[in-house]
Amino acid sequence: PFPAPPHPPPPSQSPPCEASRPRAPRTLPWPPGPGEAGPEQSEASRYGRYLLIDSQGLPYTVLVEEAGAAGERAGLRKLYCCPVCSRTFEYLSYLQRHSITHSEHKPHVCRACGKAFKRTSHLERHKYTHAGRKPHQCPICQRSFRDAGELAHHQRVHTGERPFQCEDCHMRFGERNTLQRHIRRKHRQQPPTP
Numbered sequence: 001p002f003p004a005p006p007h008p009p010p011p012s013q014s015p016p017c018e019a020s021r022p023r024a025p026r027t028l029p030w031p032p033g034p035g036e037a038g039p040e041q042s043e044a045s046r047y048g049r050y051l052l053i054d055s056q057g058l059p060y061t062v063l064v065e066e067a068g069a070a071g072e073r074a075g076l077r078k079l080y081c082c083p084v085c086s087r088t089f090e091y092l093s094y095l096q097r098h099s100i101t102h103s104e105h106k107p108h109v110c111r112a113c114g115k116a117f118k119r120t121s122h123l124e125r126h127k128y129t130h131a132g133r134k135p136h137q138c139p140i141c142q143r144s145f146r147d148a149g150e151l152a153h154h155q156r157v158h159t160g161e162r163p164f165q166c167e168d169c170h171m172r173f174g175e176r177n178t179l180q181r182h183i184r185r186k187h188r189q190q191p192p193t194p
Helices: 064-074 092-102 120-131 148-159 176-186
Strands: 026-030 049-053 059-063
Antiparallel strands (some): 026 049, 049 059
8 A cells, every 4th residue: 555665674684484484464664864773762763664574584564653553462573584594683783793703804903912802891801801891790709700701600619500501411511512522422412433
């Protein structure tokens, strides 16, 4: 009932996902706005339209009010798909943040040693190595760590917690790498040596 959009959505809006494609249509803001984060943050609210992709992958447009009502009835949700691993995200900004994991681009460089990182948070954590700063202290033995994850890992020494379980024999391990080594050694058939 509405005119077709003036141009197709750009490919950066996420390709369809066969593995995780919903049966109900998915909604995308139309036309895409700067940042393409959704109608509440983009120009899409100014246009008052959604581009809908039906279950056969065909695009059509509806008014925002109709998309909201139809979306509630049909269980519509925004869906952005990673072209590399097919993981889906509700917001394009989440997909963009995730896509860094597949990239070799490391734009954040340490001024002290030149080591490069994909994320700012990883660079910030790395800077602790130069400063000698270890702000996370174990309340039991007072050993200090650079980040909270390292402290949580260390505390398993005191608690005896073994959160990683083998699916084959149900043995439990305190560290993921120990579980992985166990699986390689005990459960994976090794090819015979000539």
